[in-house]
Amino acid sequence: MDFAPLWLSAKLAFTTTLILIVLGAPLSWWLSQSRSRWQPLVQTIVAMPIVLPPTVLGFYLLIVLGPNGAIGGWWVTLTGDSLTFSFSGLVIASCIYSLPFAIQPMQSAFESLSRKTLEAGWTLGASRLDAFFSLVVPLSLRGFLGAAVLSFAHTLGEFGVVLMVGGNIPGETRVVSIAIYDQVETLDYASAHQLSFVLIAFAFVTLFGVFFVNRCWQSR
């Protein structure tokens, strides 16, 4: 079996998940607590990748990340390399693509926290940041876990966006879904079955894990 695409996908999914949890947690918190009139607008933008086809994201990412694009041009002057056809570009693309899958579990976990617990923490003298790490995070572990698992799994299954901005470079942008696609195209069904089986097994195990853990949590 060709392990390089699997390893690359895992690396991409891990990096994306890490970024989304770190940057997504404050955003989710703001979305869950804010009474600002901008809140629905931000919420909408965050949720849009669920609805948009990957071709729309891929098309605009190709323009924006390209050497003539706003972000891509800046990146070229900074690093001398282009963002399209690179691993870094895929990380940016995946973060946008999987954003709603990270935000929503965290946000709903934050929303279900009781206001009283938080206020109790504040009256006991905890700073906002302190309260976040010592109260919110432990009480919302389920949300964090859900966000991590879903972002990881969703990024692993990413196809359309990568197809459009990746350029199918072995070891750089040739992720597992693209490798399977190629194998099907070249009628190498045996290899396609192998990689597909790994993905199916992974999808089943992770989703089952999430639902199982959820159930245990509920009955506690």
Next chain:
Amino acid sequence: MSYYRTAFLFLFLIPLQSLAEDGLTIAVASNFQRAAKSMAAEFSESTRIPVRISAGSTGKLYAQIVNGAPYDIFLAADSARPKRLEDDGIAVPGSRLTYAVGSLLLWSADSTLNEGECLETLESGSYRHLAIANPLTAPYGRAAKEFLQAANVFDDAMSRLVYGENVAQALQFAASGNATLGLVAASQIKTGISVETRCSWEVPGDMHEAIIQQAVMLSASNSPDAATKFMVFLQGSRVAAILKSHGYKAPD
């Protein structure tokens, strides 16, 4: 309620059914889509047989056909897949013929390049990315790789190659400025694109194996008579003119 629903379903199904029986459905390799449309229009005009075109990559269409897709004719971008269909009895034995020969173009839309210096740029190595179609799946990609090897620049280019799923995507990478150069199908440029060409250079036919595009008639066709008419039409002089205007060579 369920009566209504069934009746309603039938209302939709009946016209679809009759359409499938009367007309031809042709699976076309994406590079040939535009030429096929002109050909279909001309064919329909003279025979009154409606033609529907379904475009995709040759590999994907092949997989669809093997799994029972309702096409009458397959216009592939290579000769391997039609031959395989013929050998497996999925295509009508003896129906396989070459309908077009493609040519390869080195092309760029990059405004930092000097006009007409596509080949110089490739040879000097002063480019960021070179887009080609996937050599494993796309005939134009295989030809592109053969050309790069024949021109002794493959080793230099290898780390800067980006692979389009097919030749259409290779052009898209070059046209959007993401790749400096692209090895594309002459037919793509010939039929007009929205981006201004900075330079283009036609790769001599002897620097790669000929890009032979073959057609087959499928055994499962519902309208074998109409399909046979189309296969005959493919070899006619009017098609030769359409091929030329779309940047293809007619088969010898």
